[in-house]
Amino acid sequence: MKWREIVQKEPSRVVRTLRLMPGRSTKEGDTQADIYPALEVVKEVSMEGRNGTESETWISLVDAGLADALCKNVQEMVTFLNALPGMPRELLEKTKRESDQVYSIFYEPSDLTVQIIARHWKYSLTPDDTKMTAAMLNMFLQPDHPRHVAYVRSNGLDSSVSLLLSKILIGVGPTPTASKQKQAKALMAAFADHFVRLSGRAASAELDFLACIIGAAKHEQAEPEIAKAVLKSTPFWNAMFRLLKKSAKPSAEVHGHPVDPEVEKKHRFYVMSNIVGTTTNIIHDATFENPRECEPLFRIWANENLFGALDEVMEQLVGINGMTSAYASLLSRNAPEPVSVQIGRLTGVLDNVLKQGTPALRQLLRTQFPRWRTLSALIRHDMQRQFQAGPPQPFAPGKIPPPDSNIWDHGAWQCFCALQWSCIDLRTACGKRGCDKAATTIVCQCQVVRYCSEACQIKDSKEHNLVCGHMPLVETVNAQNKMGSALKSSPTEKEMKPATDVAGPDGLEDLD
Ligand SMILES: [Zn+2]
Numbered sequence: 001m002k003w004r005e006i007v008q009k010e011p012s013r014v015v016r017t018l019r020l021m022p023g024r025s026t027k028e029g030d031t032q033a034d035i036y037p038a039l040e041v042v043k044e045v046s047m048e049g050r051n052g053t054e055s056e057t058w059i060s061l062v063d064a065g066l067a068d069a070l071c072k073n074v075q076e077m078v079t080f081l082n083a084l085p086g087m088p089r090e091l092l093e094k095t096k097r098e099s100d101q102v103y104s105i106f107y108e109p110s111d112l113t114v115q116i117i118a119r120h121w122k123y124s125l126t127p128d129d130t131k132m133t134a135a136m137l138n139m140f141l142q143p144d145h146p147r148h149v150a151y152v153r154s155n156g157l158d159s160s161v162s163l164l165l166s167k168i169l170i171g172v173g174p175t176p177t178a179s180k181q182k183q184a185k186a187l188m189a190a191f192a193d194h195f196v197r198l199s200g201r202a203a204s205a206e207l208d209f210l211a212c213i214i215g216a217a218k219h220e221q222a223e224p225e226i227a228k229a230v231l232k233s234t235p236f237w238n239a240m241f242r243l244l245k246k247s248a249k250p251s252a253e254v255h256g257h258p259v260d261p262e263v264e265k266k267h268r269f270y271v272m273s274n275i276v277g278t279t280t281n282i283i284h285d286a287t288f289e290n291p292r293e294c295e296p297l298f299r300i301w302a303n304e305n306l307f308g309a310l311d312e313v314m315e316q317l318v319g320i321n322g323m324t325s326a327y328a329s330l331l332s333r334n335a336p337e338p339v340s341v342q343i344g345r346l347t348g349v350l351d352n353v354l355k356q357g358t359p360a361l362r363q364l365l366r367t368q369f370p371r372w373r374t375l376s377a378l379i380r381h382d383m384q385r386q387f388q389a390g391p392p393q394p395f396a397p398g399k400i401p402p403p404d405s406n407i408w409d410h411g412a413w414q415c416f417c418a419l420q421w422s423c424i425d426l427r428t429a430c431g432k433r434g435c436d437k438a439a440t441t442i443v444c445q446c447q448v449v450r451y452c453s454e455a456c457q458i459k460d461s462k463e464h465n466l467v468c469g470h471m472p473l474v475e476t477v478n479a480q481n482k483m484g485s486a487l488k489s490s491p492t493e494k495e496m497k498p499a500t501d502v503a504g505p506d507g508l509e510d511l512d
């Protein structure tokens with residue numbers, strides 16, 4: 001076959017052919033009629049790869065601009081699919097007749113569309129490219145999405161999301177025959193790679209895809225390797241927390257283009273609240289499903305600077321209404337969850353993990369606290385809400401307060417304090433973060449925080465002064481909480497399986 005040879009020898013010709021407009025031809029004489037045969041060969045190449053290495057042909061195609069060229073085709077397909085529901089029959093027939101090459105990639109019964117899109121999502125170089133391929137994969141994974149329905153119906157395929165998940169994994173994996181574990185690892189590596197360079201709207205789309213793929217895997221109980229890879233991927237979490245930090249800073253342009261400040265802010269806030277929401281959901285679910293992975297995950301988070309990132313963004317974060325990602329809706333958490341609820345849940349779960357954790361975990365966390373900036377932002381937010389709405393209504397037994405109740409704002413800093421106090425005992429330890437010395441008689445004017453030396457007190461003053469005036473209040477609440485938890489252990493602690501009761505050298509596998 002002609003194109004099989006061309007794809008080996010002239011990758012740029014393949015790309016130019018895929019980009020042809022109607023009535024045009026390449027200098028070699030290829031026309032639009034060549035798009036389909038060329039695509040077929042591209043599909044084959046995308047599935048190649050031997051001995052665990054990337055296919056060289058594929059790489060040369062990607063280098064020649066394949067991702068962009070395929071995106072152009074995909075874009076046309078999206079337009080068709082958009083027009084599908086309620087589209088007049090004649091128009092549909094006409095579209096089919098005139099564009100069958102492009103159309104067929106979507107409607108071939110044995111089609112590899114999802115693998116191909118997944119593959120060039122992985123290799124996408126421009127933010128637009130990443131955004132669009134992520135959005136496409138995202139829509140395939142949502143069973144109610146009209147495009148998912150159209151795709152499945154026209155392919156005569158099993159409608160299961162799990163089938164599509166496995167196609168995505170094959171698409172991003174090192175080879176089609178690589179183990180699921182390697183494929184899932186490659187998926188997380190691709191997310192990490194993208195998060196590092198994306199911001200704004202492209203980052204939002206990428207986060208939606210992430211939430212969707214995790215949600216879909218969970219919902220369908222398919223591809224358990226994805227959930228495991230999420231818990232283990234250090235580069236992924238590093239990139240997530242870097243993106244979180246980056247999103248706290250306003251920017252006059254995104255990816256080199258000037259943007260409307262309001263739009264830019266909207267996307268940054270969306271990114272921030274979704275990172276915190278997704279992070280919270282992941283550890284929350286892991287406590288039930290993979291309790292043994294919680295401590296290793298917590299370690300990764302501490303090492304990759306979760307608390308440093310939260311310190312930088314909390315001021316802005318607390319005012320955001322919350323996440324409405326695909327993950328949330330797949331899990332029927334349809335109502336946007338205020339960030340205060342997320343922070344309360346996140347720190348509450350982490351506190352439980354810490355309490356059941358090893359001394360090594362406590363040792364690691366000891367270096368991460370105190371975080372006065374975070375605490376100050378949470379307390380000031382609570383005060384502001386109380387100033388507007390009055391003191392929060394007390395909990396009624398058996399009734400969960402609505403998401404907009406300011407009890408959540410009031411609870412968030414208390415949960416954060418509980419975690420902080422579990423990490424560092426400020427009665428005996430120096431109050432300067434990163435100092436591992438014991439406190440001496442040097443007491444701050446709040447009478448709560450002590451230091452090892454004047455040098456530490458001076459170094460800490462800028463951050464601690466943000467919250468110094470509130471420390472007596474913090475101390476009162478803290479003492480009450482201590483009494484409360486001494487009287488009865490919380491139900492969540494009892495529900496959680498202890499992390500130590502499963503034996504085996506490589507624990508994760510024997511849990512399923
Ligand atoms: Zn010190």
Ligand SMILES: [Zn+2]
Nearest residue numbers: 444445446468
């Ligand atoms: Zn003080």
